[in-house]
Amino acid sequence: MSDYERVARRLEGYGEVATELARSLIAIPALDPASGGDGEAKKAELVRELCTALGGVELEEHRAPDPRVSAGHRPNLIVRLPGRDRSRALVIMSHLDVVPAGDLKHWSSDPFTLRVEGGKLYGRGVEDNGQGLVSSLCLLRALREEQVVPPCDLALLFVADEETGNQHGIGYLLEHAAPFRPRDLIVVPDGGEPDGSMIEVAEKSILWVKVTVVGKQTHGSTPDRGVNAHAAAAQLIVALEELRARFDRSDPVFDPPVSTFEPTKLERGVENVNTIPGEHAFYLDCRVMPGYDLDEVLAFMRGKAAAVDAARGTRSEISVVQRQDAAPPTPVDAEVVLALRRAVKAVYGVEGKAMGIGGGTVAAQIRRKGFAAAVWARMDETMHGPNEYAILANLLGDAKVFAHVLLGPG
Ligand SMILES: [Zn+2]
Structure with a gap:
């Protein structure tokens, strides 16, 4: 059995793992100070503990100073699982912060207490960007439990401040750290279509x-x-x-x-x-x-x-x-796009399509620095609304897609 098949099989048994991860993450309302919150420090601490417990990872934290929050900074974590080739990585970037719940009367349950119903997980931030957080953490866990050393590094970025401008998040990382290298495959699982076909590569x-x-x-x-x-x-x-x-x-x-x-x-x-x-x-x-x-x-x-x-x-x-001003697009034949298309086809049986959108995403900041990045996830895009949800099968399926990109079909 190939490394990919072992990891994929492991992921299939992670229904409970993914649910509990989502439960503990959304219980910490990581709201931006501009939205009246106290930032992401507590949530980052939990992510750090979860990754450290898995062992075998290198961990960096880059703290963007911000006097508006009690911690005095906004956390940005880079968690790296070493691969055989250390000169490149599959980078999966998710954001820790969430938007406010909005008017509670439109919610059927408490937004910061996970509700599980009909294969869906409900709560503020469970999709945006809890889906990316949970699926990438599940991937890391499956790799560790199967003791797989990937062909290249797996780097998980957990950044702050995505919802209010990125200045203390990826913007800070790009200025003060070197989160990406030229041959990295960069995926931002923070947008997508219900069937998983959209691979966003460009913005107007x-x-x-x-x-x-x-x-x-x-x-x-x-x-x-x-x-x-x-x-x-x-x-x-x-x-x-x-x-x-x-x-x-x-x-x-x-x-x-x-x-x-x-x-x-x-x-x-x-x-x-x-x-x-x-x-x-x-x-x-x-x-x-x-x-x-x-x-x-x-x-x-x-x-x-x-x-x-x-x-x-x-x-x-x-x-x-x-x-x-639009960032230069990621080429439709960039390696990350082709690898995602193969993976989406293998896992979901769907033809991935490189697409541009009319709005801005956080990937533009990465592209502006000359790195090819693709925004991809399989989601209903209920983000920012009441009764936001993520589909449990997508959390695990997306983790399999990332495993396929990282390991190849084997
Ligand atoms: Zn988001």
């Missing part, structure tokens, strides 16, 4: 802008005495549809496969019908394909606004509300 840039069009307010019966900001803004919204043609690169990795530029929020205008508004403000939510310079997108918008201003006598201003 995010650009939110506020457009303020200023005219001159006047009575509805005397438009010549004012400048109708509402009408000018409408013209500008239509003109901005040309963004799609100007930035029209497409890539089937994304769904939708093109950049999107959507007018969304509207600021309250005049209250009454018989006033011509002197000001109109709206927002655009733009998700731009990687490779485009957002400054060029902004310049194009400002050009359109200037043309409308010249035609109508308005003054328009475009300001950036949020901006995240």
Whole structure:
């Protein structure tokens, strides 16, 4: 029997192990100080104890100073099981922190007490990112119990501060430690599809802008005495549809496969019908394909606004509300993507598909430093909602997928 088969068989018997791990982890509400919590120190301590008890691992802790929490720091753990080739690793990165429970009346049970029902584990953080924590801890345990020395290192990263910006988490690690090496396979099990088919490799840039069009307010019966900001803004919204043609690169990795530029929020205008508004403000939510310079997108918008201003006598201003420039994508044929596809097929019988998304993930920080990282898990994505759950079979199945990536089919 191959190493993979032994570890996979061992994992199949871990239903109770995984449940108890999830129970003890979610009982420690590791909330960020920005959400009124006291950080991840207690939870990190538990993870450290669990790993130390398994033996045979090297453990590093990198503490990001943070005076807002009683421990004075935010913990980041790197747990390394040595392999035969010590120059590279399969790195699995999970985050310790969770978001607040939200309104308790929407929960069917206490969010920080595990509830098991119908093969599902319920609780705040049990999926996000408890699934990654539990499946990677189960993998480590199975390797130790089977006394398997993997072909390369297995490195488990347990980081802080994912939910509120990563500054004290992976951001800190990338600045103050060397968590990754060039040939590492990096998996972030913090997003996925219910069938496990999505291997997230790329993100669009995010650009939110506020457009303020200023005219001159006047009575509805005397438009010549004012400048109708509402009408000018409408013209500008239509003109901005040309963004799609100007930035029209497409890539089937994304769904939708093109950049999107959507007018969304509207600021309250005049209250009454018989006033011509002197000001109109709206927002655009733009998700731009990687490779485009957002400054060029902004310049194009400002050009359109200037043309409308010249035609109508308005003054328009475009300001950036949020901006995240896309990281370089992980290539669809990167080793980590190919290994995940083989593993997902072997374990779940599903064809894995490299995909891009329109929002940001923590993997972008890793990609920006030049490392190929893939976000993958098999999950229903109930994260951040009430009655968050993880499917027990997925916790164990995902651990098998990681085992397959690490050990190969054997
Ligand atoms: Zn998460």
